[in-house]
Amino acid sequence: MDTEDKGSRERNQEDIRIRQQSLSGKSRQERSDVDGFSEVEDSSDKRYWDKRFVQETLYGRDKELSIRVLTHKRYSVRKDDLVLWTVNLLELRGDEYLLDVGCGTGNFLTPVIAQLNNEGLAIGMDISTGVMSKAIQQCRSAKGKVKFTRGDAESIPFRDESFDVVMANFMLYHVSDILKAIGEMHRVLRRGGTFLVATGSKTSYEEIRQVHKEALANFPDSQLTPISRSFGFYRFNLENGREYIERYFSPVDIFSFPDALEFEDPKPFMDYYTTSRVYRDALRDPAKLDRLYDCVADIVQRIIDERGKFRVRKLSGAFVAKKESN
Numbered sequence: 406m407d408t409e410d411k412g413s414r415e416r417n418q419e420d421i422r423i424r425q426q427s428l429s430g431k432s433r434q435e436r437s438d439v440d441g442f443s444e445v446e447d448s449s450d451k452r453y454w455d456k457r458f459v460q461e462t463l464y465g466r467d468k469e470l471s472i473r474v475l476t477h478k479r480y481s482v483r484k485d486d487l488v489l490w491t492v493n494l495l496e497l498r499g500d501e502y503l504l505d506v507g508c509g510t511g512n513f514l515t516p517v518i519a520q521l522n523n524e525g526l527a528i529g530m531d532i533s534t535g536v537m538s539k540a541i542q543q544c545r546s547a548k549g550k551v552k553f554t555r556g557d558a559e560s561i562p563f564r565d566e567s568f569d570v571v572m573a574n575f576m577l578y579h580v581s582d583i584l585k586a587i588g589e590m591h592r593v594l595r596r597g598g599t600f601l602v603a604t605g606s607k608t609s610y611e612e613i614r615q616v617h618k619e620a621l622a623n624f625p626d627s628q629l630t631p632i633s634r635s636f637g638f639y640r641f642n643l644e645n646g647r648e649y650i651e652r653y654f655s656p657v658d659i660f661s662f663p664d665a666l667e668f669e670d671p672k673p674f675m676d677y678y679t680t681s682r683v684y685r686d687a688l689r690d691p692a693k694l695d696r697l698y699d700c701v702a703d704i705v706q707r708i709i710d711e712r713g714k715f716r717v718r719k720l721s722g723a724f725v726a727k728k729e730s731n
Contacts, residue, residue, distance in 0.1 A: 469680040470536055474512055476666070476677040483664045490662060491574065491603045491723050492516040500524035501569040506558050506590060507531055507576030511540025513603075518547045528568075530556040558586040566595040574603035574723075577641040583649055591653040597730045600654055606643040606720035613717055616708075617684055620700035630689055643722045654726035666717040671705040674715060 477487070492513060497503075499522035505514050508529035517527050527550060531537040534555055544551045556562045558573065558580050571590045580586045594600060621629060641649060643659070650657045668674040678684060678701060688697060708715045 470510055471539065472676055472680050474510065476673065480666045480668060480673060481664050482667055483662075487603075487662055487664070487721055488513055489516050491601070492520070494660060494723055494725055495570060495572070495599055495601055497521070497525075497570070502567065503527045503570040503572070504561075504563070504568045504590075504593065505529045506556075506561070506571065506573040506586075507579070508540055508553070509536045509576070511537075511543045513572065513574050514540060514544060514551060518544060518550050521550050523549070525550065527551045528563075529553045530558075530561070532557055559589060561589040561593050563593045565592055566598075567593050568598060569595055570599045570601065572601040572603075574601070575605065577602065577604065577646075577649075580641075583641055584652055587649055587653055591728060594728045596728055598728050600650070600726045600728065601723060602646065602650065603721065603723040604642055604646055606722070609719040609721070610717055612715070613678065616701055616704050617678075617687070619704055620697055621687060623700050624688065624693070624697070628689055628693065630686055643720065646724050650724050650726055654728065657724050657726045659722060659724055661720065661722040663718075663720050665719060668705070668715045668717075669709060669713070671702045671709065671715075674705055675702050 481487070495517075497517070497520045499520060501521070502525070503517060503521075505517070505527060508514055508531050511529060514527055514529050521527060529537065529540050529544070529551060530553070531540070532555065537553055537555065541553055554562065558576070559582055571594045573586070573590060577583055577586065590600060643661070647657050647659060666674075666677075675698065679698060684697075685691075685694060688694060705715050
């Protein structure tokens with residue numbers, strides 16, 4: 406590493422103490438009007454990308470997210486790990502400064518830290534300290550290689566060109582202004598740096614949606630909420646993600662990871678299903694949730710009896726791009 410680069414890293418290390426810097430420029434509406442591009446919105450329930458709701462309700466605790474992560478590890482058909490596959494797309498040297506935006510419980514940070522040497526540093530950032538507390542605990546043994554800070558993806562608290570790598574995995578569909586968040590990530594990324602975004606396909610989990618829909622047929626329309634008819638989580642997905650990212654990066658490469666979950670018993674599936682706020686919010690009266698869960702479990706048991714397992718297809722993937730060098 407040359408002297409100039411080392412000096413730059415030392416200045417950035419000092420800056421990790423956090424300096425607030427907001428994104429300047431046009432509003433989302435102005436960008437939409439000028440560029441002919443508008444974000445994918447689902448009017449059914451915008452709480453799912455409201456900052457406070459995401460911070461305090463969706464990810465106020467790490468328990469539910471941990472259950473979902475563990476379910477994918479235990480019941481995925483593919484034995485190669487999606488998280489490690491994603492991180493390996495970065496082709497890390499080991500001396501990078503890396504920012505993980507929306508780090509959650511640190512699932513993607515663990516393999517990153519394992520690939521960093523003493524000159525590298527990973528920063529985990531999340532709007533929710535609830536899930537980030539699990540990440541801090543999980544990464545305790547990696548002192549010196551990882552730090553954490555609370556931060557908003559739409560106003561990242563670091564100065565321009567602070568990082569060699571910025572990644573944002575399975576989180577952009579929770580952001581209020583997706584374009585602004587990507588713009589912020591572009592801002593803090595160094596020239597020539599790598600941008601990595603992992604997400605899912607809108608076609609994933611169709612079997613769960615069908616089971617959920619069949620179970621809801623046992624309830625009159627008057628008991629259903631608007632979210633019961635919509636699954637708006639994937640505002641940012643494999644199908645539309647490139648269009649967002651190309652506002653700031655070009656070219657953008659896409660990599661796919663097809664897989665499935667297989668359950669031979671309804672219980673682990675129900676543990677997974679009941680962690681989803683989207684499914685829980687389908688009914689106006691929370692007191693009726695137990696009945697909904699019983700209906701879902703019965704349907705899944707019937708499928709297992711008929712086919713030997715309940716198979717849920719899922720397609721994940723990642724976008725990789727470089728920031729222009731000059």
